[in-house]
Amino acid sequence: xxxxxxxxxxYTFNFxxxxxxxxxxxxxILEVDGETVVSADPxxxxxxxxxxxxxxxxxxxxxxxxxxxxDYVSMMCNEHAYVLAIEKIVGIEPPxxxxxxxVMFDEITRILNHLLWLGAHGLDIGAxxxxxxxFREREDLLDCYEAVSGTRMHATYYRPGGVYRDLPEHMPxxxxxxxxxxxxxxxxxxxxxxxxxxxxxxxxxxxxxxxxEYEALLTDNRIWKQRTVGxxxxxxxxxxxxxxxxxxxxxxxVEWDLRKKQPYEVYDRLDFSIPVGVTGxxxxxxxxxxxxxxxxxxxxxxCVTWLRQNPGPVMTDNHKIAPPSRVTMKEDMxxxxxxxxxxxxxxxxxxxxxxxxxxxxxxxxxxxxxxxxANKPYRLKIRAAGFPHxxxxxxxxxxxxxxxxxxxxxxxxxxxxxxxx
Amino acid sequence: MEGLLLIGxxxxxxxxxxxxxxxxxxxxxxxxxxxxGYMQSRIGPNRIGLFGxxxxxxxxxxxxxxxxxxxxxSNRYLFVIAPIISLGTSxxxxxxxxxxxxxxxxxxxxxxxxxxALSSLGVYGILIAGWASNSKYAMFGALxxxxxxxxxxxxxxxxxxGVMMAAGSLNFQTIVKAQAGGVWxxxxxxxxxxxxxxxxxxxxxxxxAPFDVAEGESELVAGFHVEYSGMTFALFFxxxxxxxxxxxxxxxxxxxxxxxxxxxxxxxxxSVFAFVPGFVWLLVKLSFFLFCYLWFRATFPRxxxxxxxxxxxxxLLPVTIVWIGVIALAVQYHLAPWFT
Numbered sequence: 001x002x003x004x005x006x007x008x009x010x011y012t013f014n015f016x017x018x019x020x021x022x023x024x025x026x027x028x029i030l031e032v033d034g035e036t037v038v039s040a041d042p043x044x045x046x047x048x049x050x051x052x053x054x055x056x057x058x059x060x061x062x063x064x065x066x067x068x069x070x071d072y073v074s075m076m077c078n079e080h081a082y083v084l085a086i087e088k089i090v091g092i093e094p095p096x097x098x099x100x101x102x103v104m105f106d107e108i109t110r111i112l113n114h115l116l117w118l119g120a121h122g123l124d125i126g127a128x129x130x131x132x133x134x135f136r137e138r139e140d141l142l143d144c145y146e147a148v149s150g151t152r153m154h155a156t157y158y159r160p161g162g163v164y165r166d167l168p169e170h171m172p173x174x175x176x177x178x179x180x181x182x183x184x185x186x187x188x189x190x191x192x193x194x195x196x197x198x199x200x201x202x203x204x205x206x207x208x209x210x211x212x213e214y215e216a217l218l219t220d221n222r223i224w225k226q227r228t229v230g231x232x233x234x235x236x237x238x239x240x241x242x243x244x245x246x247x248x249x250x251x252x253x254v255e256w257d258l259r260k261k262q263p264y265e266v267y268d269r270l271d272f273s274i275p276v277g278v279t280g281x282x283x284x285x286x287x288x289x290x291x292x293x294x295x296x297x298x299x300x301x302x303c304v305t306w307l308r309q310n311p312g313p314v315m316t317d318n319h320k321i322a323p324p325s326r327v328t329m330k331e332d333m334x335x336x337x338x339x340x341x342x343x344x345x346x347x348x349x350x351x352x353x354x355x356x357x358x359x360x361x362x363x364x365x366x367x368x369x370x371x372x373x374a375n376k377p378y379r380l381k382i383r384a385a386g387f388p389h390x391x392x393x394x395x396x397x398x399x400x401x402x403x404x405x406x407x408x409x410x411x412x413x414x415x416x417x418x419x420x421x
Numbered sequence: 422m423e424g425l426l427l428i429g430x431x432x433x434x435x436x437x438x439x440x441x442x443x444x445x446x447x448x449x450x451x452x453x454x455x456x457x458g459y460m461q462s463r464i465g466p467n468r469i470g471l472f473g474x475x476x477x478x479x480x481x482x483x484x485x486x487x488x489x490x491x492x493x494x495s496n497r498y499l500f501v502i503a504p505i506i507s508l509g510t511s512x513x514x515x516x517x518x519x520x521x522x523x524x525x526x527x528x529x530x531x532x533x534x535x536x537x538a539l540s541s542l543g544v545y546g547i548l549i550a551g552w553a554s555n556s557k558y559a560m561f562g563a564l565x566x567x568x569x570x571x572x573x574x575x576x577x578x579x580x581x582x583g584v585m586m587a588a589g590s591l592n593f594q595t596i597v598k599a600q601a602g603g604v605w606x607x608x609x610x611x612x613x614x615x616x617x618x619x620x621x622x623x624x625x626x627x628x629x630a631p632f633d634v635a636e637g638e639s640e641l642v643a644g645f646h647v648e649y650s651g652m653t654f655a656l657f658f659x660x661x662x663x664x665x666x667x668x669x670x671x672x673x674x675x676x677x678x679x680x681x682x683x684x685x686x687x688x689x690x691x692s693v694f695a696f697v698p699g700f701v702w703l704l705v706k707l708s709f710f711l712f713c714y715l716w717f718r719a720t721f722p723r724x725x726x727x728x729x730x731x732x733x734x735x736x737l738l739p740v741t742i743v744w745i746g747v748i749a750l751a752v753q754y755h756l757a758p759w760f761t
Contacts, residue, residue, distance in 0.1 A: 013557040021639040035561075035726055124639040126631060126723025132461035223631055223722045402561070403640050403725040 010038055017046050021124045021406040024416035026390075028405070035401045040394045047420040055380040059346030060086055061159065063380070068154035070382065071418035074113040074361045075145075076105045078418075079158040084264060085356035085367040086160040089349050090321060097312040098162035099265040104303035105148070105157070106265075106358070107296040108200070111207070112141050113361035114289045114296075117413045118214060121286065124410040125227050130217060137210055140203050147171055147196045161316030167307065169195045197304050204301045211293055218286070228282035232396040232408035235280065242395070243388035246363025247288045248412065252280030258359035272299050282411040289413075292361075321347050346375040360385050362413050384418040434526050438515055446662040447477035453715050460719040487651035492554060495648065499553035504649065504656035507546030511663040514539040518670050519594045521680050521699040532593040533581050536671065537574070540626060544570040546660065547628075547635065547645045554648035562644025565726050566628060566635035572733040573625040579741035580619035583612050583748050584675045587760065597679035602758070603686030607678040611751065611759045614744045616676040618737045620710075623668035625729065627661060629714055631721035632729055639723075669710035670703070677706045 012031045016022030025046035031038045051070060055063040067078040080102060087093065094102075119134035142152040147168050149155035157164050171192040174185050191202040218224045234244070236252045249256050257274045259267040275291035277284025315322045323342045324335040341347075349371040357366035363385030372378040389412040397408045451466065451473070458465025466473035491497055517532035519525040529535065544567055551563020585591055587608055588599040600607045609616045625632040636644030646657045673679055680699030684690040724732070752760045 011557065019642060122722065126633070126639065127721065128630075129457075129461045129719045132463060136462055217720070218722070221722065223724055223728075226728050227722055227725060401725060401727065403634070403723075406640050 015040075015405065021409065023120070023410065023414050025420075026409070026414070026416065028393075028409075030402070030405065032402060035403075037397050037400055037402065037405060040397055040405065042390055042393055044390065044416070044420055047416040049417075049421065051421045052380050052382060055377055057376060059375050060349065060377065061342075061346055063377075064159065065154060065156045068156060069417055070384065070421060071113075071360070071362065071365070071386070071415045072153065073116045073415055074109045075153055075155055076102075076109045076157060077113075077358060077360045077365060079156065080106060081356055081358045081360070081365045081367045083158045083160045084358060085354050085369045086321075086349065088356050089352055089354040089369060089371060090160070092161055092316055092318050092321060094162040094316055095313045096266070097166075097307065097310060098314040098316075100303050100307050100310075101163050101167065101314060102158060103265050103267060103270070104200070104300055104307065105144075107299045107303070108141050108144055110296045110361045111293050111300075112138055113413075114293045115141075117289060117361075117410075118286075121407075121410040122218065124406045125224065127218060127221075127224065130214060133210070133214060137203075137207065140199075143171070144196060144200055144203075147199070159315070159322060161318060161322035162314045164315075166314045167196045171196055171199045197308055200300060201304050204297050204304070207297050208294060211290060211297075215290060219290075225283060227403070227407055228286060228411075230279070231282045231400060231404050232411060233279060233281045234392065234396060238395070239280065239392075242392045244363070244392060245388070246360065246385055246413075247285050247292065248363060248389050250274065251277035251285035251288050253278055258357060258364060262357075264356075264358060270299050270302050272296075282407050285411045348373060348375045349377075357383065362386055362415070362418070363389070365418075382418075382421055384421060386412065386414045386419045390414055390419055431526070438526060439512055442512065442515060442663060442666065443659065445666065446659055447481065449662050449666065449711060450480070450658075451477045453718075456712070456715045457719045460716070481655070484651055484655040489651040489653050490648070492556065492648050494555040496553040496555070499549050500648075501653065503546050503550035503553055504646075504653045504660070505546075506549065507543060507660035508656045508663065510539045510543040510546065511660045511667060514667050515670075517593055518667075518674060519597055519679055520703060524700065525594060528592065528594055530590070530592045533585060533591045533596075537578060537581065540577075540664075541570075541574060543660070543664070546657075550649070550657070551645040554645075556648050558641045558643075558647045559645050562635045562641045562647070565641075566645055569628070569632070569635060569726075569729055569733075570626060572730055573622040573737075576618055576733055576737040576741055577622040577626060579738065579745060580612075580615040580622065581675075583615040583741065583745050584608060586745070586748050586752055587612060589752075593674055593679075597674055597681060600678040601681060601685065604678075604683050606686075606759060607676060607681070608759075609676040611756075612676065612744070612748065614740050615748075616672075618741050619676070620672060622733070622737060623672060624714065624717065625733070627664040627668055629661070629665065630718040631723050633723060634726045634729060665711060665714055666707065669707045669714070672710050673703055673706035679703055679706075 010031050010033050012029065015026075015028035015030050017025040017027045022028070027043040027046065029041040029043065049069070051066050054066060064079050064082060067082045068075040070078045115134040115138050119131035122128070122130035145155055146152045149157040149164065171194070173189045173192050174180065176182050176185050180188065191199055234248075234252055236254045239249050239252045240254060244252075245256070253276050255274055255276050258264070259272075260274055272295045275288045275295065277288050319335065319338040323339050324332070328335040329339050351371055351373040353368070353370045355366055355368045357364050364383065365385050366383035368381040368383065369377050370379040393409065393412065397405050400408065454476070455465040455473075466476040469475040469479045491500060514536055516527045517525065517529060517535050519528070547566040547570075548563050551559040551566070554560075584596060588596040590596060590599070628635045634640070636646065641647070646654055649657060680703045682691070682694055682697065682699075682702055684694045
């Protein structure tokens with residue numbers, strides 16, 4: 001009896017790095033038995049850009065720009081963890097207005113991130129329209145980025161000791177073009193007549209209804225539920241053991257949010273709640289993120305109200321860290337020296353180690369900094385929120401089907417800029 | 422001589438049908454992009470020609486100019502034959518569709534069977550494409566498509582049995598005429614469950630959203646036609662859209678009274694709209710279903726492969742079987758006003 005029965009082997013294939021649902025450059029080696037996943041082996045590193053190593057050869061402030069490029073859908077949050085680490089080791093605190101601005105932009109970033117996640121998650125499961133709806137709202141928020149920092153993505157807006165500049169009094173406006181006549185342009189500029197704060201306020205006014213719209217498309221949709229309920233379940237203990245944070249952990253019902261548990265900036269003064277899931281499946285993670293968008297909207301409104309009433313400095317007056325204003329530089333010798341020193345060699349941090357973490361839209365984003373007293377870090381280690389999530393991918397999808405790989409993978413909210421660093 | 426004339430006439434008819442069909446397919450792609458565009462708060466193609474009207478022409482020219490890439494490990498003959506089978510079967514099925522009282526290419530008595538046979542044959546195109554490409558993603562797509570088409574053909578077939586029983590014929594022209602008498606006499610009402618089952622199965626049969634697992638973009642990249650490019654890809658694309666139109670036409674013919682006027686039996690309106698030729702009504706009904714195709718695509722997430730199977734076998738099939746029993750009784754006892 002030799003060779004009578006054919007040998008039945010599992011099918012192994014590459015899911016990515018060039019795959020529409022690979023969320024960048026994930027190479028996932030899938031072993032499937034029919035359509036059921038037997039093992040999934042994520043290979044990373046295709047987007048490795050040596051951010052940590054680059055930081056070791058640059059003055060501290062030059063690295064802020066690299067932080068934007070880590071998780072390129074929640075840019076300012078990455079900066080936040082980095083500047084927080086520097087502030088912690090120096091022991092300075094930014095002015096209160098800067099803290100409110102940071103919190104406001106952190107939450108704007110959270111909405112930006114969750115909108116992109118929602119769109120991509122929908123697209124992966126086949127609900128294409130949501131993607132474009134999400135981008136309609138992102139457009140407005142990216143305009144806020146642009147108004148405040150001059151660029152729509154890689155803002156470099158947070159600086160150690162505060163933020164780069166105060167919120168602008170005017171919003172950029174659309175101009176009449178071949179495609180839009182005066183009437184249309186007037187309509188488009190309708191909410192851009194006032195300051196940036198007015199613009200953000202008008203956004204927060206309409207955003208909850210927009211979220212309702214998304215939910216109308218998905219939350220009670222039978223197909224959506226069939227595709228997400230009970231898919232990629234992770235138990236709370238296991239989620240903690242695997243280092244999950246953010247919505248991935250809260251989806252399993254663990255109420256862990258650094259904004260509440262270890263408040264930084266002014267989060268302890270603001271009113272918001274932490275949504276948690278029950279079963280820890282894709283559907284719960286979806287619900288958690290949608291509710292987080294509503295909570296972020298609520299936080300932004302509180303920040304706007306406070307910022308409208310309380311003008312003030314947005315940068316620390318410690319000129320060993322932050323450059324003095326240009327006006328004082330023209331007449332004050334000391335200011336000129338400070339400026340020269342900061343612009344040429346930067347600042348030196350005291351010797352020591354520090355870890356600063358924030359509640360990034362994807363989870364805990366931490367920066368571990370070792371300083372040897374020079375103007376460059378001795379070592380910079382970034383704790384990316386997505387990395388442990390990706391490591392848990394196999395646990396989440398074992399026994400599910402190929403289509404579920406896509407659903408689970410996108411419910412991790414993975415961005416490779418951050419995972420590969 | 423007479424024979425030659427007859428054959429010539431038939432060939433002219435075929436050419437007219439195919440030309441109109443291919444042109445409408447081209448513009449359905451345009452309408453799809455526009456309609457879904459507006460549904461998604463964007464404007465869709467608007468650069469080539471007035472309102473972007475020349476976009477499909479530009480697409481055709483582009484596809485014609487593209488190189489057809491044969492994967493090295495593929496079976497060339499099958500690789501080329503697959504798209505031809507796909508398009509061929511979806512075009513051939515049009516032979517039995519009645520466009521008007523007299524306008525039908527082949528008024529045969531086994532029209533329904535002919536349609537069933539051709540739609541089953543169409544699966545071979547997909548299967549062969551997946552096999553011949555020698556690519557893992559294509560293979561997955563092909564297997565999914567084969568399983569899906571076979572499962573849904575059964576539900577579809579049972580829905581057709583209901584129509585056949587109600588009309589007492591396999592001839593499409595007779596089926597249409599049996600529905601005469603106004604909107605309430607059309608079969609969508611007495612055969613409502615079968616109508617809905619056929620509609621759903623039709624969408625699944627054409628591999629369109631939310632049943633597009635065979636090419637499921639976010640899972641299998643492009644599924645069975647992942648290795649195809651240029652005109653070979655275009656043939657698959659044309660076949661998919663021609664099938665959409667075909668299913669819409671079948672739905673209109675079998676359940677919405679085909680070329681019959683919706684105002685039949687309504688005192689005043691009937692005479693006012695009497696001048697409208699039958700094929701216009703068919704076109705209107707067909708367009709409604711086509712629009713729904715696009716609407717569904719913009720609205721629904723995609724089913725998972727096993728869920729589609731479950732829906733087909735555990736929901737649609739039992740529904741049709743039960744309703745066939747109901748129809749059998751209704752026909753037997755001449756339930757007015759439909760089966761007198």
